[in-house]
Amino acid sequence: MFNFFKEIKTSVKNNNFLDKYNLINMSGKIMYVEGHLGLTTISQEIITFKVPKGRVCVEGKNLILHELSDQTLKISGEISKTEVF
Amino acid sequence: MKNYCQFEIKGVNQERFFNKLSSKVKIHELKRLSKTQSVFKVGIFDRKKAKKNILEEGFFIINEKSSGFLFNFINLLTSYGLIAGIILGAGFLIFQSFFINKIEVLGNEKYSTIEIKEYLTKSINSKNKSKIDLKKVEHDVYNKFEDLSFVSATLVGQTLVVNIKEELIPDEMKESFSPILASESGRITSLKLIQGTPMVKVGDVVRKGRCFNKSVLFKFSRRKNANHAKSRSFCRCLVNRKCDSQQ
Numbered sequence A: 001m002f003n004f005f006k007e008i009k010t011s012v013k014n015n016n017f018l019d020k021y022n023l024i025n026m027s028g029k030i031m032y033v034e035g036h037l038g039l040t041t042i043s044q045e046i047i048t049f050k051v052p053k054g055r056v057c058v059e060g061k062n063l064i065l066h067e068l069s070d071q072t073l074k075i076s077g078e079i080s081k082t083e084v085f
Numbered sequence B: 001m002k003n004y005c006q007f008e009i010k011g012v013n014q015e016r017f018f019n020k021l022s023s024k025v026k027i028h029e030l031k032r033l034s035k036t037q038s039v040f041k042v043g044i045f046d047r048k049k050a051k052k053n054i055l056e057e058g059f060f061i062i063n064e065k066s067s068g069f070l071f072n073f074i075n076l077l078t079s080y081g082l083i084a085g086i087i088l089g090a091g092f093l094i095f096q097s098f099f100i101n102k103i104e105v106l107g108n109e110k111y112s113t114i115e116i117k118e119y120l121t122k123s124i125n126s127k128n129k130s131k132i133d134l135k136k137v138e139h140d141v142y143n144k145f146e147d148l149s150f151v152s153a154t155l156v157g158q159t160l161v162v163n164i165k166e167e168l169i170p171d172e173m174k175e176s177f178s179p180i181l182a183s184e185s186g187r188i189t190s191l192k193l194i195q196g197t198p199m200v201k202v203g204d205v206v207r208k209g210r211c212f213n214k215s216v217l218f219k220f221s222r223r224k225n226a227n228h229a230k231s232r233s234f235c236r237c238l239v240n241r242k243c244d245s246q247q
Helices: A004-011 B014-022 B044-056 B069-078 B080-096 B113-123 B134-144
Strands: A022-026 A030-034 A038-042 A046-051 A054-068 A072-084 B004-010 B027-032 B037-043 B060-067 B102-106 B148-156 B159-166 B186-195 B211-214 B234-239 B244-246
Touching (some): A030 A054, B014 B027, B014 B037, B060 B069, B102 B113, B134 B159
Antiparallel strands (some): A030 A072, A046 A054, A054 B027, B027 B037, B148 B159, B186 B234
């Protein structure tokens, strides 16, 4: 089966560090995350979640956590900024 | 999401709760309405699990709403009226399977189906399957209607199937038969039997008029006073004078 993340990783030479989490932003409307470690903040303007050795903050308007499971999450809304700490 | 259950909950430290819940069930369309209030959806089959977790964590459920075809179907199945209807329907089906509701007649040509059915309806007093004696039915039909050579009755589901065969008279039976008699007195030198019972053998001395070959009686009917029972015989013999008897 075709794996989008795997294909990108294999195209980069030094890809040993690319095994922590995957995050993809689609036109600033949808954000899909793989490998998160749990939510820390959730509101309609900001959603933050833990990732291995860090934290990700997503800012925007009318943010909805469209899907949340043990490993993955999907955020939908007007995403204006994504920061990794 | 077509089949879902939506919860609107109230409580503090909701992030921790959602992290815990997401490890057990998949959460959909989570929206934070205020600091203490959120709304989210779970699959219809995760409804009970999610509700149990919400209450265990000390959250207050403001609103719970289920939707979708699957939910409506499950709801319908669990409604007591429908269950009662199904049980009653099944009971009625089982009850009526003990009775016959149809009589079918096969193989009749001479007698009409309606005529046989009417007779059967009268002769079978009860419609209860266990009270119907099939052998008696066969016997009754056989005795009531003339010229039947075969009658069988079986129960197929709720149908009484009566299969009859009307009597078949072979062409030979329409002819007249008589035993072969010696036309002259003499000694038999050869005898060729084609059909029948030989009454003499080669070397026997026979007188004129003695029976050579006897007809065999075939019973085509089980009735005691059968009129059609006849036989046919052929015999070719040669006596030592100049007689050649053949029939």
